[in-house]
Amino acid sequence: MLRIKRLEVRVGKKKILQGVDLTVKKGEVIAIMGPNGSGKSTLAYVLAGHPRYKVSKGKVSLEGKNLLKMSPDKRSKAGLFMAFQYPVTVAGVTLSNFLRLAYENNMNKKIAPFKFREILNKKAKRLKIKPELTERSLNEGFSGGEKKKAEILQMAILTPKVAILDETDSGLDIDALKIVAKGVNQIRKENPKMGVVVITHYQRVLRYIKPDKVLVMKKGKIVKSGGKELVKELEKKGYEKI
Amino acid sequence: MKKFDEDYKYGFYDKVRPKFKTKKGLSEAVVRVISKKKGEPKWMLDYRLKALKVFEKKSMPRWGGDLSKIDFEKLTYYVDPTEKKQKSWQEVPDKIKETFEKIGVPEAERKFLAGVESQYDSEVVYGSLKKELKSLGVMFMSMDEAVKKQPKLVKKYIGTVIPVGDNKFAALNSAVWSGGSFVYVPSGVKIDKPLQAYFRINSPSFGQFERTLIIVEEEAEVHYSEGCSAPRFSDESLHAAVVEIIVKKKARVQYTTVQNWYKNIYNLVTKRAWVGEKGEMIWTDANLGSKLTMKYPSFILAGKGARGETLSVAVANEAQHQDVGSKVIHLAEDTKSLIVSKSISLNGGRNSYRGLVQINKGAAGSKSKVICDALILDAKSRSDTYPTNKIFEKKVSLEHEATVSKVGEEQLFYLMSRGLSEQEAMGVIVNGFIEPVVKKLPMEYAVEMNRLIELEMEGSVG
Amino acid sequence: MKWQLVDKPGKYNIKVKVGEELGVVVIGKNGETNIIVELMGKGARACVLGVIVGKRKDKIILDTKTVHKVANTHAETEVYGVMRGKAIAEVSGIIKIEKKAQRVTDFLTEKILLLSDEAQVVVEPALEIEADEVRASHAATVAPIDKKQTFYLTSRGLSEIEAEKMIVRGFLETVMKKIKDDKIRKLVGEEIYA
Numbered sequence: 001m002l003r004i005k006r007l008e009v010r011v012g013k014k015k016i017l018q019g020v021d022l023t024v025k026k027g028e029v030i031a032i033m034g035p036n037g038s039g040k041s042t043l044a045y046v047l048a049g050h051p052r053y054k055v056s057k058g059k060v061s062l063e064g065k066n067l068l069k070m071s072p073d074k075r076s077k078a079g080l081f082m083a084f085q086y087p088v089t090v091a092g093v094t095l096s097n098f099l100r101l102a103y104e105n106n107m108n109k110k111i112a113p114f115k116f117r118e119i120l121n122k123k124a125k126r127l128k129i130k131p132e133l134t135e136r137s138l139n140e141g142f143s144g145g146e147k148k149k150a151e152i153l154q155m156a157i158l159t160p161k162v163a164i165l166d167e168t169d170s171g172l173d174i175d176a177l178k179i180v181a182k183g184v185n186q187i188r189k190e191n192p193k194m195g196v197v198v199i200t201h202y203q204r205v206l207r208y209i210k211p212d213k214v215l216v217m218k219k220g221k222i223v224k225s226g227g228k229e230l231v232k233e234l235e236k237k238g239y240e241k242i
Numbered sequence: 243m244k245k246f247d248e249d250y251k252y253g254f255y256d257k258v259r260p261k262f263k264t265k266k267g268l269s270e271a272v273v274r275v276i277s278k279k280k281g282e283p284k285w286m287l288d289y290r291l292k293a294l295k296v297f298e299k300k301s302m303p304r305w306g307g308d309l310s311k312i313d314f315e316k317l318t319y320y321v322d323p324t325e326k327k328q329k330s331w332q333e334v335p336d337k338i339k340e341t342f343e344k345i346g347v348p349e350a351e352r353k354f355l356a357g358v359e360s361q362y363d364s365e366v367v368y369g370s371l372k373k374e375l376k377s378l379g380v381m382f383m384s385m386d387e388a389v390k391k392q393p394k395l396v397k398k399y400i401g402t403v404i405p406v407g408d409n410k411f412a413a414l415n416s417a418v419w420s421g422g423s424f425v426y427v428p429s430g431v432k433i434d435k436p437l438q439a440y441f442r443i444n445s446p447s448f449g450q451f452e453r454t455l456i457i458v459e460e461e462a463e464v465h466y467s468e469g470c471s472a473p474r475f476s477d478e479s480l481h482a483a484v485v486e487i488i489v490k491k492k493a494r495v496q497y498t499t500v501q502n503w504y505k506n507i508y509n510l511v512t513k514r515a516w517v518g519e520k521g522e523m524i525w526t527d528a529n530l531g532s533k534l535t536m537k538y539p540s541f542i543l544a545g546k547g548a549r550g551e552t553l554s555v556a557v558a559n560e561a562q563h564q565d566v567g568s569k570v571i572h573l574a575e576d577t578k579s580l581i582v583s584k585s586i587s588l589n590g591g592r593n594s595y596r597g598l599v600q601i602n603k604g605a606a607g608s609k610s611k612v613i614c615d616a617l618i619l620d621a622k623s624r625s626d627t628y629p630t631n632k633i634f635e636k637k638v639s640l641e642h643e644a645t646v647s648k649v650g651e652e653q654l655f656y657l658m659s660r661g662l663s664e665q666e667a668m669g670v671i672v673n674g675f676i677e678p679v680v681k682k683l684p685m686e687y688a689v690e691m692n693r694l695i696e697l698e699m700e701g702s703v704g
Numbered sequence: 705m706k707w708q709l710v711d712k713p714g715k716y717n718i719k720v721k722v723g724e725e726l727g728v729v730v731i732g733k734n735g736e737t738n739i740i741v742e743l744m745g746k747g748a749r750a751c752v753l754g755v756i757v758g759k760r761k762d763k764i765i766l767d768t769k770t771v772h773k774v775a776n777t778h779a780e781t782e783v784y785g786v787m788r789g790k791a792i793a794e795v796s797g798i799i800k801i802e803k804k805a806q807r808v809t810d811f812l813t814e815k816i817l818l819l820s821d822e823a824q825v826v827v828e829p830a831l832e833i834e835a836d837e838v839r840a841s842h843a844a845t846v847a848p849i850d851k852k853q854t855f856y857l858t859s860r861g862l863s864e865i866e867a868e869k870m871i872v873r874g875f876l877e878t879v880m881k882k883i884k885d886d887k888i889r890k891l892v893g894e895e896i897y898a
Binding site: 049051072073075091092093101138154 | 655664678
């Protein structure tokens with residue numbers, strides 16, 4: 001469903017991604033692991049369409065549509081969702097108001113504010129997100145855990161075709177991690193065709209969101225791929241030895 | 243051939259009515275005619291004449307916006323309100339009609355706002371409010387009426403907060419003022435609904451030289467609001483209003499102005515409040531229109547524990563200059579001031595924040611905080627900040643911060659990655675930027691304002 | 705970074721060229737000191753550090769102006785002042801970013817500690833910005849010594865005078881430690897701690 005072919009990405013003169021090939025099938029969970037600087041997050045940003053990264057070679061398509069030609073909002077409407085590692089704050093904009101607008105754009109239909117709030121509150125409750133948080137300025141004053149949960153809440157509302165979780169587990173304590181993973185799995189249950197790419201440093205989150213395939217990235221390239229056993233191998237040997 | 247001068251141009255669409263207006267230019271004779279037409283008592287005529295002399299002597303301000311094109315001789319200083327020329331709906335510029343549509347101005351209000359009708363037919367809404375106010379002892383009438391019906395009160399307070407010699411335009415207003423509101427709230431009375439300027443019955447709103455006087459007695463409360471975010475057209479290109487407010491001990495007053503004058507108007511306003519012991523004054527100010535606005539809502543924090551707050555939003559679009567800010571003088575102990583100014587410059591517009599915070603000797607324990615944030619949306623636009631802080635007392639705290647930036651690339655990207663178009667994302671971010679001020683506006687203004695910002699963004703996203 | 709010391713009142717016009725990094729240290733003295741720093745070429749960087757110690761009947765005027773004429777320039781100005789006796793200070797500063805000066809950053813900070821009842825200060829930080837891809841801000845604070853700090857130090861055995869001296873020194877150190885030229889820093893220290 002999501003096909004990445006020979007993707008090369010530069011920032012200025014530096015080549016950050018050296019030709020990445022990746023396919024995500026419907027309903028598949030792919031884990032991408034790797035040390036700092038391996039290019040994992042760059043890959044996520046490039047997929048979402050961040051203006052600072054220049055794609056010098058390669059193709060990315062989502063259900064046959066050329067993603068690289070689309071602006072970030074069109075990619076969202078095409079079914080891509082990225083849960084950011086460091087979600088920005090947007091002052092004066094409530095999560096609820098902004099998300100309703102995003103929902104209307106993605107679903108291509110209008111929804112009454114009170115109706116939307118009902119749906120939002122239900123999903124927020126499942127993620128153990130305090131209801132007041134949705135009426136606060138987007139990400140302003142949110143703790144690390146609350147920010148990550150808010151990203152997953154957005155995912156639950158927008159029901160994407162492919163979700164990319166960029167180090168969603170970083171900075172979370174074990175309880176928050178379990179809630180976030182449960183939330184993701186719940187969304188998968190309700191949308192079985194959704195593909196998920198879990199980008200992570202540590203194997204902890206993969207105990208709760210079980211991957212079908214594991215890829216290891218180093219210096220801008222995928223150097224190894226395998227199944228769940230690869231996780232245990234990394235745990236024992238570390239990234240250096242792989 | 244029919245004489246096609248101003249008097250007949252509009253009359254073609256409407257009944258021809260006899261009109262009265264003074265000759266162009268300002269002179270003692272013009273002032274006398276104005277006073278006579280209004281049937282004013284002698285003391286008011288004397289006040290006007292004294293002001294005229296001051297106006298003639300005073301020089302133009304050497305700072306602020308470009309006032310060089312104002313020709314005092316070419317302006318008309320008085321048009322009889324009941325015979326004001328009636329515009330036809332056809333003549334209202336299309337862009338104004340479109341904006342009304344887009345921001346959802348109710349049909350009934352559109353003609354009034356466009357200057358097609360000179361009076362808002364507000365009896366239905368206003369009738370019951372009028373009764374309620376009367377029973378509370380609240381006085382709410384046009385300034386013209388107040389001069390005749392409440393001469394003692396007017397004489398006592400007029401010119402006490404803004405003296406005739408304060409600046410050239412205050413002097414001008416004092417000489418030729420017409421219209422404006424007079425509000426008197428007796429001790430302990432708290433009016434819970436905002437008093438709207440256009441609820442004043444039997445006199446047209448939005449005159450050129452409105453004079454407003456609001457007196458709020460001890461422990462009373464009122465919120466007065468005027469204007470609206472829908473664009474407003476006026477034939478008179480110079481507007482110089484004066485607003486004086488007296489906030490007595492423990493009283494609380496909020497004054498909201500939302501201005502969106504069409505791009506031909508010079509909007510020069512002098513607004514000031516005198517605040518007594520533990521009194522509180524809040525100016526909420528939105529400047530969206532006009533060619534040039536020079537307006538610095540001020541406070542004199544005269545009584546111990548007095549508080550003043552100015553929350554302002556200014557949008558400067560193409561060919562507009564908003565030169566706005568606030569002035570506060572701390573005279574007494576434990577006084578507090580807060581000024582929050584948010585401005586947006588786009589399409590070559592220019593925003594200038596001009597402020598003064600002065601803490602006099604003896605005003606120990608005073609605190610002042612000023613926050614100025616400016617957004618510049620493109621390389622053509624401009625933003626300036628000119629604050630002055632004068633501290634003459636040791637035991638005080640003053641904080642001033644100002645930042646200028648463009649909309650954050652990361653924020654735009656984040657919102658767009660959720661499916662908002664670039665324009666929608668800009669609208670959301672800009673509305674979020676001004677939210678601290680907008681949330682203090684009465685609901686209807688807030689909604690209109692947000693929609694107006696979204697409209698303005700349409701023009702800014704390439 | 706090259707460093708320069710201004711310790712006499714007067715008008716100083718300083719041009720910073722392409723790729724040049726310049727630090728200007730100003731001691732605010734009785735009289736009027738005007739400093740204009742113009743960033744003329746790409747990569748120019750300027751750091752203006754001002755110190756004012758007002759006492760007795762001093763009348764100190766310190767006016768700084770940083771002007772960005774081209775893109776990719778950076779400046780920052782910090783003026784710290786301590787006022788005693790009947791001293792009066794006027795501290796004004798303006799950051800001016802012209803139309804072509806994109807991708808510019810500039811920050812202006814003016815902080816004044818009022819130590820006596822008769823001291824007075826006027827602080828006027830200003831901005832004139834005509835480019836959009838910039839980050840510019842200014843901040844000004846005026847306050848007496850924080851009583852909490854005095855209390856803390858005296859509770860550790862220092863007299864009030866010693867505590868005040870230490871706090872003032874700490875306040876001025878914030879800007880002093882940014883002077884990366886040892887010779888100049890020593891000179892300034894001698895003047896202000898005299």
